[in-house]
Amino acid sequence: MSRRMPFDADTRRGLSQISLPFAFSILLLAAPLALLLAMSFWTQDFLTLDRTPTIANFVEVWNSPIYRTLMLRSLKISLIVTFLTVSLAYPAAYYMSFVAPDNRKALLVFLITIPFWTSYLMRIFLWKVILGYNGVLNESLMGIGLIREPLDFILYNQFAVALTLSHAWLPFAVLPIFVVMEKVNRSYLEAAQDLGDTPFQRFRRITLPLSMPGVVAATLIVFIPTIGDYVTPKLVGGSSGLMIANMIEVQFKNANNAPLGATLALMALLLVSSVAGLFVWINRRYLKEEGAA
Amino acid sequence: MKSRFVKLTTAVSLAALPTLASAQDLVVLDWSGYEDPGFIGEYIEKHGSPPNYSFFGEEEEAFQKLRAGFKVDVAHPCSQSVLKWQMAGLIEPLDPSRIDRWEDVNEIKESFKIDGEYYMLPTDWGTTSLIYRTDLVDASKMDSLQVFTDPAYAGRVSLPNNVDDVYALAFLATGVTDWTNATQEQFEAASAWLRKVHPNVVTYWADGAELAQLLTTGEAAIAWGWNETPTTLAGEGVAVASNREAAEGSSSWFCGYVNVADGPNSEDAMYDFFNAWMDPASAEYIVEAWGYGNGNQAAMKALGGDVLDGVGLGPVSAPVLAQSPLDNRLREQMISEFENIKVGF
Numbered sequence: 001m002s003r004r005m006p007f008d009a010d011t012r013r014g015l016s017q018i019s020l021p022f023a024f025s026i027l028l029l030a031a032p033l034a035l036l037l038a039m040s041f042w043t044q045d046f047l048t049l050d051r052t053p054t055i056a057n058f059v060e061v062w063n064s065p066i067y068r069t070l071m072l073r074s075l076k077i078s079l080i081v082t083f084l085t086v087s088l089a090y091p092a093a094y095y096m097s098f099v100a101p102d103n104r105k106a107l108l109v110f111l112i113t114i115p116f117w118t119s120y121l122m123r124i125f126l127w128k129v130i131l132g133y134n135g136v137l138n139e140s141l142m143g144i145g146l147i148r149e150p151l152d153f154i155l156y157n158q159f160a161v162a163l164t165l166s167h168a169w170l171p172f173a174v175l176p177i178f179v180v181m182e183k184v185n186r187s188y189l190e191a192a193q194d195l196g197d198t199p200f201q202r203f204r205r206i207t208l209p210l211s212m213p214g215v216v217a218a219t220l221i222v223f224i225p226t227i228g229d230y231v232t233p234k235l236v237g238g239s240s241g242l243m244i245a246n247m248i249e250v251q252f253k254n255a256n257n258a259p260l261g262a263t264l265a266l267m268a269l270l271l272v273s274s275v276a277g278l279f280v281w282i283n284r285r286y287l288k289e290e291g292a293a
Numbered sequence: 294m295k296s297r298f299v300k301l302t303t304a305v306s307l308a309a310l311p312t313l314a315s316a317q318d319l320v321v322l323d324w325s326g327y328e329d330p331g332f333i334g335e336y337i338e339k340h341g342s343p344p345n346y347s348f349f350g351e352e353e354e355a356f357q358k359l360r361a362g363f364k365v366d367v368a369h370p371c372s373q374s375v376l377k378w379q380m381a382g383l384i385e386p387l388d389p390s391r392i393d394r395w396e397d398v399n400e401i402k403e404s405f406k407i408d409g410e411y412y413m414l415p416t417d418w419g420t421t422s423l424i425y426r427t428d429l430v431d432a433s434k435m436d437s438l439q440v441f442t443d444p445a446y447a448g449r450v451s452l453p454n455n456v457d458d459v460y461a462l463a464f465l466a467t468g469v470t471d472w473t474n475a476t477q478e479q480f481e482a483a484s485a486w487l488r489k490v491h492p493n494v495v496t497y498w499a500d501g502a503e504l505a506q507l508l509t510t511g512e513a514a515i516a517w518g519w520n521e522t523p524t525t526l527a528g529e530g531v532a533v534a535s536n537r538e539a540a541e542g543s544s545s546w547f548c549g550y551v552n553v554a555d556g557p558n559s560e561d562a563m564y565d566f567f568n569a570w571m572d573p574a575s576a577e578y579i580v581e582a583w584g585y586g587n588g589n590q591a592a593m594k595a596l597g598g599d600v601l602d603g604v605g606l607g608p609v610s611a612p613v614l615a616q617s618p619l620d621n622r623l624r625e626q627m628i629s630e631f632e633n634i635k636v637g638f
Binding site: 046065134152250253 | 351353354356357377380381448449456491494495496497510511512621625628629632633635636637638
């Protein structure tokens with residue numbers, strides 16, 4: 001007779017299987033987040049960290065226009081990037097799924113991943129070369145006689161940030177939409193055609209609602225990381241294209257104010273989750289109206 | 294809580310450090326690019342190989358890394374950081390008796406004396422001045438720092454993304470040549486001047502390579518930058534000139550090595566490293582290859598006035614704002630104000 005165990009064999013196996021992922025999520029997600037939360041209620045004066053809890057940081061973030069401006073600018077750039085990538089990705093995914101012959105699909109997916117062969121940093125520098133004052137774009141436009149002086153409003157601003165980010169995230173938007181489109185049951189389309197739908201009606205009433213989960217996934221995949229992007233504005237944003245992540249870095253480094261940086265990070269997190277939540281909610285309503293959900 | 298956090302970060306940084314693990318090798322936390330063996334020929338000769346380097350892109354990065362528990366023997370901050378690093382307990386005093394040419398070390402060493410002890414060996418210095426593209430601007434106007442506010446150069450100006458250099462410019466432009474006794478009003482006047490320049494700025498350059506690229510393409514026609522840039526660019530045939538004798542003046546900066554507290558290795562290697570820097574051959578090398586000055590003032594003098602003038606390190610008749618250590622309160626204000634200005638506030 002073995003000694004009594006608190007759990008039976010199944011429970012023990014279950015617990016041992018879940019313990020590693022659980023420890024990981026505690027250690028790598030919950031603990032840093034808790035630290036961030038705790039830190040946002042502290043204050044720092046030059047080098048000394050004061051652990052008395054206070055909401056002073058939140059008051060400062062709320063009241064000073066600089067953080068609001070950066071937060072709204074990040075939101076704006078990210079929404080533009082999301083809109084651009086998703087609206088460009090949709091036709092590409094549509095072509096891959098509905099138009100291209102089956103034996104070409106694998107090749108097309110492979111082609112979509114080509115930009116990933118180059119490091120993101122390299123791609124940013126390439127955009128600097130393309131958009132620069134004596135860059136590829138300006139030289140070409142001057143070469144064909146469209147402009148006399150180089151355009152100087154195409155690099156080191158929000159436009160350059162939005163363009164570079166859109167280029168980088170486009171493949172990420174194509175893939176989820178493509179995957180969802182692949183699952184659209186083709187016999188629905190045939191049925192719609194048999195019942196007299198025009199190609200446009202067929203698209204609006206079947207393909208679009210059924211591919212909507214892919215669009216939402218693409219929107220979230222692009223929106224969430226771009227709003228907190230740090231390296232793109234740093235390299236191509238100049239001073240007018242700085243975003244909230246750059247300010248968070250400044251607080252942790254140059255300004256010696258980690259608590260304020262933590263508060264800003266937390267507020268950015270809140271902003272992202274609420275906008276992402278809004279996307280999901282709008283999608284639910286849309287699908288309900290279409291009767292697909 | 295804190296000690297646990299420090300232990301955790303130390304564990305993580307140690308895990309990421311296999312390349313630095315070989316024992317008895319000096320570990321140097323340095324600016325990227327300073328691993329040039331020409332700076333420390335004597336050390337390499339004696340030890341057979343260069344020390345191990347870990348790099349940073351800006352001093353604050355190095356500061357936060359050291360505070361989080363990163364272990365090195367020697368680090369390379371500039372004048373502004375010494376007091377702050379000392380206050381944070383990151384560095385220990387140097388022993389001047391172990392530096393062979395201590396008498397020849399630039400007299401700026403006295404600025405890094407805290408409570409009677411020396412904390413930094415000044416090793417390298419340079420100047421920051423007005424730089425312009427001779428073919429893109431009216432050279433006759435380049436005799437005053439007020440050109441930075443000229444609307445004719447809107448979108449063609451680049452300033453350093455470095456609070457010390459930028460405020461050196463702003464203080465000079467508003468008539469302050471010694472910032473160690475700047476008043477609150479003078480600080481505010483300098484900030485107001487930077488706000489006036491901001492609309493003209495195309496971007497704030499982060500390092501010499503970026504500035505060189507901005508000037509080469511002509512994206513920036515006027516800049517405030519280190520003397521190394523015009524020296525190198527002129528050598529490459531770019532039509533670039535600098536003017537250290539603009540009416541309001543130019544600035545000079547100093548960097549050096551500090552003895553990081555609790556370094557993992559013996560201090561003998563550290564003093565070998567310091568002595569190698571003070572070797573006259575190293576002085577000659579940094580002037581010729583980099584256009585920067587060396588902290589050995591006797592060796593610099595021996596190079597002769599022509600050589601120094603040629604790289605922009607010779608004496609000038611206009612005012613020079615030396616970037617001497619300044620009150621941390623003022624510096625913290627400068628940092629936060631500069632961030633506001635960059636975002637347009």
